[in-house]
Amino acid sequence: MKFIIQRDKLVQSVQDVLKAVSSRTTIPILTGIKIVATEEGVTLTGSDSDISIESFIPCEEEGTENVEVQRAGSIVLQARFFSEIIKKLPMDTVEIEVQNQHVTTIRSGKSEFNLNGQDASEYPHLQQIEEQNVFRMPTDLLKNIIRQTVFAVSTSETRPILTGVNWKVENHELSCTATDSHRLAMRKAKVEAENEISCNVVIPGKSLNELNKILDDTSEPLDIVVTENQVLFKAKNILFFSRLLEGNYPDTSRLIPSESKTDITVTTKDFLQAIDRASLLAREGRNNVVKLATLEADTLEVSSNSPEVGKVVEQVQSNSIAGEELKISFSAKYMMDALKALEGNEIQINFTGAMRPFVIKTLHDDSMMQLILPVRTY
Template sequence: MKFIIQRDRLVHSVQEVMKAVSSRTTIPILTGIKMVATEDGLTLTGSDSDISIESFLPTEEDGTEIVEIQQSGSVVLQARFFSEIVKKLPRDIVEIELATNHLVIIRSGKAEFNLNGLDAEEYPHLPQISEENMFKVPTDLLKTMVRQTVFAVSTSETRPILTGVNWRLENGELICIATDSHRLALRKAKIDTENQETYSVVIPGKSLNELSKILDDTNDLVDIVITENQVLFKAKNLLFFSRLLDGNYPDTSRLIPTESKTDIIVNTKEFLQAIDRASLLAKEARNNVVKFSTLTDGMIEISSNSPEIGKVSEEIQTEEVRGEELKISFSAKYVMDALKALEGTEIQVNFTGAMRPFIIRNTSDDTILQLILPVRTY
């Protein structure tokens, strides 16, 4: 194996696949990056057996030569050392050559590294996925849907299924739901499907976070293929595999109240900033609980009281308050996370009583909904 490559393109590809490489793996070879050179170009692969990322560098793109393959071949290199080396090479052009016994020589300018590699045949094969069940989502929509839901997954392993986001595809609509049993985030969107298949799978939140980081902000379509235990995202020159979580996701539709007793419409930024200020004096130990009360003339009050620290209260003028008077307590962090996920200047909050879940949604967009359970305060 021997090739010459543009350093910045190599660095970019190495950083993409590094997102799947874990230092804590039971399979030692997975601490490495697999490199395969063929006449078409160079393929890099990283995996921790939950997530696998494959990045392809074609020999040329838009008439510019990226990599010149002089001899094909393959090797696995220690990811940690290889990624640090390519980042710090002195010149824009890098030459990589495989010598005997999996020894790899990396040259750039006057610098030369010899790095011990491993046999690429020992590297686990990526899942073979048949592509009959495929649908497409624009990259920017996919990243938005992930951002607006993934923060609500559970971080506790007591119910592993809740550490993922439930993706349901039915009637040409993709519905993404995440919940940690104290809050729920839901986002739906119409998408192009080639067939009328319906799916319900649970994708680990960690996988979606990593996917979102490496996708570019474009409106190019990403192909999504779902099988029994894997999901594959195919973008330009990039394959991203993730295992799916086993088990049935709870039926969350029953949690979402259909009627409300108190409704408010309020400026998103003002509401968010007032909760942020109130949380400054709220106790961390109790998840930053703040209190919300309706007042007269369309005013609401956000307050917090910690006897040992002090107290704060702030009144906000809303656009509208309808229904019964209400006093409710909630986690400032959960509400702030939800407000940051919503787009738009105004939000509507629908309450169904002091001890029932409440819904926050955008006044002009019904594709996204955030649900939060109140906190009991005595």
């Protein structure tokens, strides 16, 4: 194998596939990056058997030459060393050549490295996915959906299914739900599909976070293929495979209150900043609790009290308060996460009592919802 490639293209591709490479794998060859050169271009693959990422660099793209392949072939190179080397090479182009016994020469300007490679045929094959359940959406919409849900997954392995986001597709609508049993984030969006598809899967939160880092913020459409145990995201020149979590996701619809006793609308930014200030004195960790109370004249009181540190009280003017008066306590962190995930200048919060879950939505937009369970403070 021998090819000459634009260094910046190679660096970008290596950074992308590196996100799937783990140093703690039980399969030694997976600590490497697989490189395959053909007449069409160069493909790089990284995998930790949970996530696999494939990045393709075409020989020519929009009239610019990225790669000149002089001899087709393949090799697996140690990811850690290979990525460090190419980042620090002196020139804009890199020549990579595989010699005998998989020794690979990397040349750029007057710099030359020899790396011991491994036989690419020993690298596990990516599953060929049957493309029956396929739907598509703009890339930037997918990035938003991930950002607005994935933060609410559980970080505890006691219930592994909750470390993922539940994706359901029905009637060309995707509904994504994440919960750690103390809070819940939900986002819905229309998707395009050739035929009537329905699926109900749980994608690991970790996979979605990595996917989000790789995707460009464009409105280019992206294909999503779902099988029994895997999901594949197909963007331009990037394939991202992730295993699915096994098991049934809990029915979260029962958590969502159907009626409310107190409804508050408030400017998102003002409310977020007040919660942020109140949380400064809320003790770190589990007790990061702030209290919210309704006062006369559509005013809210946000307060926090920490016996060792001190207390803070702040009044926030709401846009409207309807229903019963209310005193409630909740995690400042959960509230701030929820407010940052919602879009829009104004939010509505619906309460059904001091010990019942409450719902936060953007005004006039039902496509996203956040739900938080209050905290007992007495």
